[in-house]
Amino acid sequence: MSTPDDPQRPAPQPTAAEPTAAEPAAAQPTVAQLAEGYAAKAGLHRTSNGNIDVLKSAGGVQGIAESILPGLVFLIAFTITRELPPALVGALAVAAVFTVVRLVQRKPLTQALAGIAGVGLSAWLANSTGKAEDFYVLGFFTNLGYILAMSISIAVRWPFAGLLFGFIRNEGLEWRKHPARLKAYRIGTWVIISVLALRLLVQVPLYLMGEQGLAGLATTRLIMGAPLYILGMWVAWLLTRPAPAPADPS
Template identity: 70%
Template sequence: MTANGTDPDKSGPADIRPAPETGPAEQPAQEGEPGIAALAAGYAEKAGLQRNKHGHVDILKSAGGIQGIAESILPGLVFLVAFTITRELALSLVAALAAAALFTVARLVQRRPLTQALAGIAGVAISAWLANTTGKAEDFYVLGFYTNAAYIAGLLLSIVLKWPIAGLLFGFVRNEGLEWRKDPERLRAYNIATWVVIGVLALRLVVQLPLYLQGEAGLAALATMRLIMGAPLYILGLWVAWLLSRPAGRGPAK
């Protein structure tokens, strides 16, 4: 989970806004809320987290929807397939960039916000540059290690500072505002939820780094794990974090 509510292996925010929640649990942030509160409100709004008709977080939309997930998966998949068939690094990198560019064109045609697609193509471009510079195909995936490590550090810091990221996201989706920080049990629940996300990111590093260190011999397995442990694992982790952090005694809608 990133500062824009997306999977760190993805490169842009979801284009969904949180849906309002009704009921006695509503505690909207007060007007004029200064500093961190206002920042947190905007942070949660841009996260793309939304409740479905059953009262749960809509994890598919939170991951960017079908198109957003495709934008995060296909460029890497195209690169792997192209390199496996041709063994030509430059050609495979161009194919991956072309796949990312197609999503930008698609969003232009759909007149949808370009933020996610542009961030995605920028991420693919950086990955392509790294692989082309070193001449190692496996370096196409190395950027993900740095972003995962950076997010782990940020999430850990948020727990230490008693501003767990899960609370900033889920708290505003649930209309708790920042009131959850005054309740030790709610703070603890959001700490646990944030640890779940840290666990997802750490597991990626534990599994994928050894494959990366195998060089080209581990490329196929690395790419496969990147796909499996990308959006699917992120969605699962987000769902578990949501369930673990729901307020007690407020019914299944939380």
């Protein structure tokens, strides 16, 4: 944490190899700082009445379109042509357009770049195997990774929902000191895990059907993508609400 300069003399300049004792927190972020930073970047927003703004949290209309349209274009193009190259090119082109739009709008590129990277890797997998259904296989591993990480967060008593919602509610990390709040955030995390697990239960069997299950796989991927995830986050938010403060008898 920086301090004001001494007006009587210039402050000594530390070297890169010798950080000053006054700045250990800046060099070594604490768990609270990391959690707060993640919460700030998670994209959740509250309405004036304290609830989650579902549309804004999903990135608005543009954010939802970025998550849905590449896969939709891939499905439509492959259904019409029955050829992988035009379907893959179409999906990549849509992702690239969204990236350019964000550049023009001077908006943060994180979501758009992550989107085009994901579409690019999915296209590479499908092109390498020659199987259209492999365009969607990356999502299975992503879901498994999130399920594993969130399950570990519950086991070590740092549930994901608490790290995300705690700072949005101005609780910081104080909720960890209260068993009832810790339990609530564990339940909220299980809700989010359930949403991710439901995706796998529905989509993996469709993937194993091969091209016959492609239309169903693509459709459920669209329905169970951002819309279902945001719904799960909203339910978790409601289930983890703090109990109302008791009324003052006076």
